[in-house]
Amino acid sequence: MRSRRAKEKRKKWTYSVIVTLIGLLLIGSIVVVIWQKNKVVEPNTEIVHEQPTEKLEQAPPKEVKEEPEVLDDNGYVEGQELPTEPTYIKDILIASKRYPLPKTFAPGEQPEARKAMDELIAAAKQRGFTLTAFSGYRSYDYQTTLYNNYVARDGKDAADRYSARPGYSEHQTGLVYDVGEVGKEDIWLTEQFGESEAGIWIRDNAHKYGFIMRYPKGKEDITGYMYESWHFRYVGEDIATKIAKANSTLEEYLEIK
Numbered sequence: 001m002r003s004r005r006a007k008e009k010r011k012k013w014t015y016s017v018i019v020t021l022i023g024l025l026l027i028g029s030i031v032v033v034i035w036q037k038n039k040v041v042e043p044n045t046e047i048v049h050e051q052p053t054e055k056l057e058q059a060p061p062k063e064v065k066e067e068p069e070v071l072d073d074n075g076y077v078e079g080q081e082l083p084t085e086p087t088y089i090k091d092i093l094i095a096s097k098r099y100p101l102p103k104t105f106a107p108g109e110q111p112e113a114r115k116a117m118d119e120l121i122a123a124a125k126q127r128g129f130t131l132t133a134f135s136g137y138r139s140y141d142y143q144t145t146l147y148n149n150y151v152a153r154d155g156k157d158a159a160d161r162y163s164a165r166p167g168y169s170e171h172q173t174g175l176v177y178d179v180g181e182v183g184k185e186d187i188w189l190t191e192q193f194g195e196s197e198a199g200i201w202i203r204d205n206a207h208k209y210g211f212i213m214r215y216p217k218g219k220e221d222i223t224g225y226m227y228e229s230w231h232f233r234y235v236g237e238d239i240a241t242k243i244a245k246a247n248s249t250l251e252e253y254l255e256i257k
């Protein structure tokens with residue numbers, strides 16, 4: 001009688017251990033599945049691609065693939081194709097080596113940027129500097145011609161160092177100007193412009209008119225571009241002021257690479 005009871009007890013005990021183990025395994029796998037799902041979705045929540053409403057029905061938004069990026073010597077993502085839609089992050093249009101623009105993206109010069117640049121130039125004039133925005137909106141086709149000419153002249157590697165590939169130029173946004181001082185054309189597009197009185201004035205005051213120096217000195221690893229004291233991007237006064245006061249960049253402000 002005693003041994004039979006003991007046997008039954010042991011049987012019950014073994015049974016409950018097995019049930020508990022199976023239960024734990026089930027809970028464990030559910031936790032792993034949920035965790036993996038969250039892991040894949042999270043990094044992309046802030047990247048919003050503009051999608052015309054009429055296209056939404058036939059073409060559901062593609063999931064952004066998480067593939068390891070391989071950058072070439074000039075900072076471009078190897079094998080990357082141009083997107084079909086431009087990328088907006090926190091409502092700001094981004095154009096960089098990591099976020100190129102579609103071939104078809106041709107907004108032209110943006111009136112709010114033009115107006116702000118005219119105001120900036122007028123303010124500079126008051127201080128005795130005659131500035132000019134000698135290069136603004138560039139279409140995809142124009143950038144293609146420009147880049148191909150550079151490649152033909154200097155080779156691809158050299159051209160990549162000073163010129164953007166078609167689809168990668170921020171000038172295609174219509175929100176960008178290269179600025180120089182009239183009468184000092186010899187230092188246009190050089191570091192010396194940044195050291196000139198006019199260059200220092202625009203560096204310190206552009207944000208009041210909504211512009212940021214897009215590729216500042218010492219931020220080459222963040223922006224992917226060498227220092228360009230002449231290249232100014234319109235982002236609006238509030239954001240420009242935040243970026244300028246923090247001695248920051250658009251990438252840092254948007255918390256992107």
Ligand SMILES: [Zn+2]
Nearest residue numbers: 171177178231
């Ligand atoms: Zn430029």
